[in-house]
Amino acid sequence: GQQVQQSPASLVLQEGENAELQCNFSSTATQLQWFYQSPGGSLVSLLSNPSGTKHTGRLTSTTVTKERRSSLHISSSQTTDSGTYLCAIEDTNTGKLTFGDGTVLTVKP
Template sequence: EQQVQQSPASLVLQEGENAELQCSFSIFTNQVQWFYQRPGGRLVSLLYNPSGTKQSGRLTSTTVIKERRSSLHISSSQITDSGTYLCATRSNMGYKLTFGTGTSLLVDP
């Protein structure tokens, strides 16, 4: 059974600072996806990154499959980045996407 761990559980930044979110998983996977969720909002896919480095705007994800980990870097954080960031992986053998418990980010002005 795939287990996904995320750290830190919560993070508070000043606007403009960078954030580094970590995700580790127990079983090798060929799919890692990062999601964002604002309180009361829908889960939105940020980056699909099965391996290597992927960038989208101020977001950069780096996945190292052999080490079973992925990271999400947020540069120059903005107040609107506040919310929960979830990492999800799918095992190579199935379709089930397993989520971590998330990192709650608060960006203060």
């Protein structure tokens, strides 16, 4: 089945710095989503980006489908960006999402 690897496992930044999160997956995907989860919080969909580059606010995601990788760039990080960022790939046949283990981002003031 699909395997999703995220790196780094954790990242500590000073406020204002940029973050680069990586997601690698083992099989071709027709759908890829990046989620944010605050400690004890629910999953919030940030971007849906199966291919190409998408922007929303301070977030930019680039997915290279044939290389089976995606990145999430967070510019000018803020303390409120702290939390876990999860990459999820949709199974082409069933629609279910397979999640990576996430990147825990800590932004210090």
